[in-house]
Amino acid sequence: MLGRNIKKDQKGIAGFFFDTPVLLLIIVLLFAFTTSLYQMYVPIQEEKDRIAQDRRCLEIKNRVQDYDQILHDEKDKFSMRKLEALEEEKLESQIRSGEDYRYNLTFEVLESEKSWSFGENLTREEINSESGVSSYRTPVSLVDEGRSSHLGKLKVNVWRG
Amino acid sequence: MVDAVLFGLIILMVSILVFQQFGGALNRERDLESSEFKYEAVHDIQKVALDTIISETGYVNLSESQPKRMRLINITVERAIKDYLYLDNLEQNKEKLEYDLSDLEKDIEQVYEKCAWDVSQYRFALESSYESSELFITNVEELDKEDLPPKRAASTTTLIIEGDRVDSTLFIWR
Numbered sequence: 001m002l003g004r005n006i007k008k009d010q011k012g013i014a015g016f017f018f019d020t021p022v023l024l025l026i027i028v029l030l031f032a033f034t035t036s037l038y039q040m041y042v043p044i045q046e047e048k049d050r051i052a053q054d055r056r057c058l059e060i061k062n063r064v065q066d067y068d069q070i071l072h073d074e075k076d077k078f079s080m081r082k083l084e085a086l087e088e089e090k091l092e093s094q095i096r097s098g099e100d101y102r103y104n105l106t107f108e109v110l111e112s113e114k115s116w117s118f119g120e121n122l123t124r125e126e127i128n129s130e131s132g133v134s135s136y137r138t139p140v141s142l143v144d145e146g147r148s149s150h151l152g153k154l155k156v157n158v159w160r161g
Numbered sequence: 162m163v164d165a166v167l168f169g170l171i172i173l174m175v176s177i178l179v180f181q182q183f184g185g186a187l188n189r190e191r192d193l194e195s196s197e198f199k200y201e202a203v204h205d206i207q208k209v210a211l212d213t214i215i216s217e218t219g220y221v222n223l224s225e226s227q228p229k230r231m232r233l234i235n236i237t238v239e240r241a242i243k244d245y246l247y248l249d250n251l252e253q254n255k256e257k258l259e260y261d262l263s264d265l266e267k268d269i270e271q272v273y274e275k276c277a278w279d280v281s282q283y284r285f286a287l288e289s290s291y292e293s294s295e296l297f298i299t300n301v302e303e304l305d306k307e308d309l310p311p312k313r314a315a316s317t318t319t320l321i322i323e324g325d326r327v328d329s330t331l332f333i334w335r
Contacts, residue, residue, distance in 0.1 A: 022166060025166075026169065029169075029170070029173055030173075033173050033176065033177065036177060054198070057198075058198065058201055061201075076208065076209075076212065077212075110275060110279065110280070136198055136201075136202070137280050137281050137282070138202060138205040138206070138209070138280065138281060139205065139206060139209040139210065139213075139275070139276035139280045139281065140209060141209055141212055141213065149212075149213070149214045151209075151213055151272070151275055151276070153280045
C-alpha cells in the first residue's frame with residue numbers, strides 16, 4: 001500500500017498502526033466519529049434537561065391551581081382579595097420547587113393593569129441562557145370582592161437555579 | 162492491511178448510522194413530549210373559557226314585523242353556546258323563524274380568542290353541533306374543519322341541550 005514494497009518476511013514487523021499515513025487517516029476518521037457522537041449527545045442531553053424542567057413547570061402550575069383554601073374563593077376561581085393579602089413567604093413555603101429549580105408566578109387581570117407576582121425575579125442572563133426558561137401561560141378566572149368574575153392570566157416561569 | 166482499513170471504515174460508517182438512528186428516535190420522543198404544553202393547556206383553556214361570564218350579549222329575532230333584540234345578561238360561554246345551537250336548530254326547523262345570532266357567535270369567539278390566543282398564544286378552533294345546527298369558530302382565516310392541522314390538541318366537553326348530549330370540542334395548535 002501507498003507505493004511501498006514491504007517484503008514478505010517483514011510482514012507484521014512494521015505493523016498496521018506504524019504506517020504513518022494510514023495512522024493519520026484513522027485519527028482523522030476517529031476524530032470525525034467522536035465529534036459527530038458529541039454533536040448528537042449534546043442536544044439530546046439538553047432536550048432531556050428541558051423536558052425535566054417543563055415537567056417541573058407543569059407540576060408547579062398544577063399545585064397553584066389546586067390550592068383551594070389559599071387562593072380560591074369559589075371552585076376554580078382565584079380570589080383577588082386573597083392574592084392582595086397573600087404574603088409572598090406563605091406561597092413560597094407552600095409551593096416548593098426543589099433545590100434545582102427556581103420559579104415565579106404572576107396573576108394578571110386581562111382588562112386592567114392589575115397584577116400580582118410571587119417568587120424570584122429572572123435576571124437578563126437567565127432569560128437569555130441556553131437552557132432557557134419553561135413558561136406556562138393559562139387563562140384563569142379571578143373574582144373581586146363584589147363577586148364579579150374577571151378573565152385573567154396565570155403565568156408560571158421555571159428555570160434551573 | 163487494505164482489508165483492515167476497509168473493515169474499520171465499514172464499522173465506523175455503520176456505527177454513525179446506528180447512532181443517528183438512535184438520536185432520531187430520541188428526537189421523535191421529544192416531539193411527543195413537546196415543551197409547548199398543548200395537551201395540558203387545551204383542558205385549562207376549555208374549562209376557563211366555558212366558565213367565563215359574558216356581561217351582555219344577545220340575538221335579534223327577525224321573524225316579527227319589528228326586529229326584536231333579546232338581551233342576555235351575565236351568562237356563561239357554555240350557556241351562550243347552548244343558546245346558539247338551540248336557536249340555530251330551531252330556526253332551521255321552522256320556516257317562519259329567523260334569528261340573527263352573529264352577536265352571540267362573536268362574543269363566544271372573543272372569549273376563546275382571549276383565552277387561547279391573547280393568554281396562551283395558541284391558534285384555536287371550536288366545533289360543536291346539535292341536530293341540524295353547527296357552530297365552528299376559529300381565529301385562523303378561511304380554515305375549514307376538514308383542514309385542521311394534524312399536530313393539534315383537543316378537549317371535548319359534553320353539554321346538555323333539551324336532554325340531548327352535545328359535544329363541544331376545542332382544538333389548539335401553534
